[in-house]
Amino acid sequence: MSFDFSLITDHLPLLLVGALVTIEITALAVAIGTMIGLFVGVAELSRYKWLRYPAKVYVDFIRGTPLLVQIFIIYFALPIILGTRIEPFAAAVAACSINSGAYVAEIFRAGIQSIDKGQMEAGRSLGMSWTQTMVHIVIPQAFRRTIPQLGNEFIAMLKDSSLVSVIGFEELTRKGQLIIASTYGSLEIWSAVAVIYLIMTLSITRFVAYLEKRFH
């Protein structure tokens, strides 16, 4: 067995481009997913059935089916209904955002429920509406409390984004596959890919720990 380091150094720029794309898609998915999650998480706690039920169906469907299948549905099945092709980038971001949204919704729902009922009562007793109390009092506290879980979701999304390689979207994993196809350097390139993922996830862990400290 030989380990050819030059294979890695030669292709590092390409891999780093892939890593940047991975970061881009993850950041977009988490940002959009957080917005979806915030809305859906609050909807799950609404007293209105017409808000609560669709939110629950969405969360159950996304969490109950594999992300890979969701990617296939958006990239291959949806165009049949829409009658137009969907770009791999758009499909990748859409699938990851919609997926992340469901998990973030559950994180927020649990976070909001963990806030003492007295906070909502205090807000309401001052004449603020349910929405005002949610926005100014409950959600800011829930958000702080859920930073560690949101960090975990960010990390999970970063790793799961490798799945969009199946639709030919050239993020880090796909770049690795393409390099291996022309060099046969499975051992070197997959090792390098793994190390790059590890560096990214560890960086996020550090960053989340820093945020957590700052907010407490």
Place this chain on the structure above:
Amino acid sequence: MIIIKDLHKSFGDKEILKGIDLHVKKSEVVVVIGPSGSGKSTMLRCVNYLEVPTSGTITLDGKTITRQVDINTIRAEVGMVFQHFNLFPHMTVLQNITLAPIKVRRLAQPEAERVAMELLKRVGLESKAEARPSELSGGQQQRVAIARALAMHPKIMLFDEPTSALDPEMVNEVLDVMKNLAESGMTMMVVTHEMGFARQVADRVLFMDEGRIIEQGSPDEVFNHPKEDRTREFLSKIL
């Protein structure tokens, strides 16, 4: 000021309030006493609809609460102070007090802050404006909570066991603020176990047991000449 008519409240099949009728006049201080589970807090929480009555009506300052009435505008006129303070921990003391006036009354921030500082002075905490609730003692937190409620210029103040969660040495600082408030002519309903406060400040004392008002009258009547056996029994246990 407050008219409660035939108020019933059940949680599941457990009836907590079994028909309450009460009329509180302007500037009157009504202190509600009674054993735990007697429905005192539930009655108080029905007044500003934190609990929705099962049946009966509540009229505040001439406005009867119905589905058509905007509950938020009514609540803005009714201050409430809770046993566990319920200050907003992510905000400073000043922000706690100015939030509702800014969001509900649409006050400009400088004006809201000016009012807040006056109120903090009144409760003796103007030096704590920039502190977080977690940096304050229980008694200080409760005084901030009173200031927060007063910032909305309520016509009625409700106190739900405001000193029950406090260390004994902090009870008086809160009661003193409440006494001043009573002397200033505020209409108040106070659920408490502080019999000294009830004797000194109450215009009327209500004794509640098992979801009903058993007896009511001046502090002298209720404490020194109780008519009902249940009142006597309760007072003999706590005095």
